[in-house]
Amino acid sequence: MSITSDLIRGHTETIIMANLYNKDSYGYEINKAIQEASDGQYELKEATLYGAFRRLEDNGYIVSYWGDQTTGARRRYYHITDQGKIYFETSCKEWENAKKLIDKLIGIGGKGNE
Numbered sequence: 850m851s852i853t854s855d856l857i858r859g860h861t862e863t864i865i866m867a868n869l870y871n872k873d874s875y876g877y878e879i880n881k882a883i884q885e886a887s888d889g890q891y892e893l894k895e896a897t898l899y900g901a902f903r904r905l906e907d908n909g910y911i912v913s914y915w916g917d918q919t920t921g922a923r924r925r926y927y928h929i930t931d932q933g934k935i936y937f938e939t940s941c942k943e944w945e946n947a948k949k950l951i952d953k954l955i956g957i958g959g960k961g962n963e
Contacts, residue, residue, distance in 0.1 A: 857891060860944060861901050862910075866937040869911060869929040876902070876925070902927060910936050 857864070868879045876898055884892050893901075905911040910933030916924045929937065 854891075860940075861893065861897060862905055863937060863940040863944065865898070865901055865905065865927075866910065866929055866933055866940075869927055870934065870937060873926045873928045875916070875927065879927075905933065908936075909933070 864883060865879060868874055868882050874882075876895075880893050880895075880898055902911065902913070906913060906927075909930060911927045911929050913925050913927050916926045
């Protein structure tokens with residue numbers, strides 16, 4: 850069963866920063882990691898991915914640089930900044946709070962109260 854993009858849309862930047870938290874990476878590699886982690890249930894469209902990179906960079910949460918061209922095409926790598934790590938951690942806490950609230954709301958008078 851695939852995941853609807855509506856459920857994930859507001860968390861795209863957090864998902865990208867999770868991939869950058871411990872190592873620098875480039876667009877294709879991040880998208881591939883997301884596909885693998887979701888067992889193929891979710892894939893970012895290229896426009897969504899690079900739009901998010903642009904927003905994150907404009908806000909100072911990531912920086913980009915060109916990697917070495919030793920093997921194949923030259924790639925633009927992304928690195929999460931200290932400010933980006935703080936934003937990521939805050940976003941994760943917000944997600945946990947939202948998830949708890951949604952679980953409560955879904956359970957009101959419904960299947961969760963059986």
